[in-house]
Amino acid sequence: MDVRIGIQNSPRELGFESSQSPEEVKAQVAAALAGDAKSLEFVDSKGTVFLVPAAALAYVEISGVEARRVGFVA
Template identity: 65%
Template sequence: MEIRIGILNSPREIGFETSQAASEIEAAVAAALEADAKLLSLTDSKGNRYIVPAAGIAYVEIGSEESRRVGFVG
């Protein structure tokens, strides 16, 4: 699943693929924002960790859980 995180006052966004379920990502983001946590930590499918200041999150886009098709669709 593809995750994109927009950062306040930054023209770029963070994008990565993760094997976590959409509900897990949503719960982690909601918990960080509701608890006034300083940081949000997420892990991609390769094991890389992304740590984002929770106060700087503009938006989180959670893609579909369906994997992308490769090749021609007929």
């Protein structure tokens, strides 16, 4: 599934592919916004870790349907 995160005062969004379910990501974001968490930690399907400040979140877009890829993937 694809995750796109908008960060306040940043013209670009952070986009990555995750192996987590949409419900897991939604619960993680909701828990961070409701609590006193300083940052959110996401791990993409390649193992890259992303740390995003919870206070700087503008939006989180979660798409559960994977699109069919065309072409070569390295």
